[in-house]
Amino acid sequence: MRHFAYLTDDERERLFAVPPGEVGPASPRGSLALALGATLYSPGTRTALDADAERAAAAGATSVVWCLEDAVPHAAVPDAEANVVAALRRLDHRAATGEDLPLLFVRVRTPEQIRSLALAAGPALARLTGFSLPKATGTTLGPMLEAIAEVGAVAGHPLYGMPILETPDLAWRETRAEALAALAEVVAAHREQVLCLRVGGTDLSGLFGLRRDRHTTIWDVAVVRDCLADVVNRFTRGGEHVVTGAVWEHIPGGPRLFKPQLRLSPFTAQHETGLRQRMIDDDLDGLVREVALDKANGVLGKTVIHPAHVSVVNALLTVSRSEYDDALEVLMARGRGGIAVSGNGRMNEIGPHALWAELVSRRAAVYGVVADEAALVDLLAAGRRRLAEVFTAGEARRP
Known part of the structure; x- marks a missing residue:
């Protein structure tokens, strides 16, 4: 797979001074971690997870997580597990078509759930890249990564874990240093199983009774910003690990109070003032600002909950x-x-x-390397057009 695969050869040549490279599950761990880009989350209860994943890939997503944790009511977990396994089997059955898929991950609750899902999936486990590991601590992370190593050895292909750092011992200043040290020790011991470190901005904010609105970035929430800075400090020294950004949890729409955060001139130069206004109407200017601050602080990639976010995040990572x-x-x-x-x-x-x-x-x-600022605007426009094409085609196929 490669980012912006929906572009034509002519578009790719025009927009990029250096085109995006190809990356796949067998790529080196560091390249794979960088390639995650905008990771689209879906509850494991959705009835057509496989079709959703194919549609997400067509719209430009290179990574998808099917959630069996916070997004699923406790009583619905068994049904969600069965649903995830069934989707993997359907994807595995269609694998011979050669259709591009995003990197697939399942967000799990326990090490036992990793083993049971792997056993139930059987050969279809080949469609999975790894597991997202919520509420990781120095105590809980080791058993999770050991379970991943076990099922990966049986499956015969690498499987990765993505620890999510979002627990109280990390949030509280007086326990943070010890918590980070314990996590770092486990990550070092299981280096080959850890794809990247993710940060749980929603959980960390919630511990303080806070929630950022669409006008506020995660870097404006002081107690969370301090925590994120310490995570980056610990894990990105020497470029050793990739740390990805907090979820952007806002879907398009809602009243606005503050000024837009997108300059007019780059869009005017490309005759794309309509694109700018649509991005503002959908609150994507707030997402643009947060991704820019993520990058400035050494955080690359982001969890998103809406397909409209994908092309924006990935374009800004060029x-x-x-x-x-x-x-x-x-x-x-x-x-x-x-x-x-x-x-x-x-x-x-x-x-x-x-x-x-x-x-x-x-x-x-x-x-890739975009040719200039105008090309970045054109890339944003191409992503939005592609999203409309994919979902228009999906609606046309509905009975």
Whole structure:
């Protein structure tokens, strides 16, 4: 699979200075973690999970999570488990068609649930990339990752865990350092099973009785921001792990109080002022702002709950031409030291910027390098058009 696969060859050539690369379940763990992009969550109770996944892939999603935890009432868990297994089997039956699928994960409650799902799925487990592990702590995470290693060995292909950091011991300042140290120890012991670290912004906010509105980013919620900063500090040193962003939990619509957060000029230059207004009407300007702050803080990827969010998040994870040019300059001078004034009006310090340049090059290999700011606007427009096409076709197929 590759990001923005719905583009034509001509569109890809026009919009990208360096096109997105191909990534698949067998890719190196680091590339796979970066490629998650906007991860679309669905309750495990939805009746057509397999069709939903295929539709999500057609609209540009590269990762999907089927939730058996918070999104499912306790009494409905057995039915949801059976539903997930049935969807995996249907996808496995259709695998011979070669149709692209997103990376599939199941959000589970216990290690025993991992083992029971794997046993019930049988050969259809080949359709799964791994498991999302909620409320991970230094005590609970180890058994979860051990269960994943067990079922992966039986399945004969790598399966990954995505721990979600969202518990009180992480939220409270007086216990956070100890909680992070315990988590880091478990992650290090099971490094090959950990795909990325996810942060549970909703749960962390809820512990303080808080909930951000559509005008507020997770980075504006001070107690949660402090927690996220410490998570990034612990796990992204040296580019070792990918940390992905808190869920954007707002669906389009609702009254507005504050000014829009999207500049007019880039859209005017591309004759896309209508696109800008539609994004504002759907509150996607708030999502744009939060993703920009995620990136600024070293957080890449995001959990989303609506297909309209997918192309926005993924477009914003592309690398700009100025970033790429500066990164190449730093990488080519690596080992020599010194400084250079880039053509983009910035000073590149070869030593301090070396890790930044390496991380930019990794992201460029997955998401590509957009030709210019105008191309980014066109990419946002193409994503919105694709979403409309996919869901219009889906409605037409309904009886």
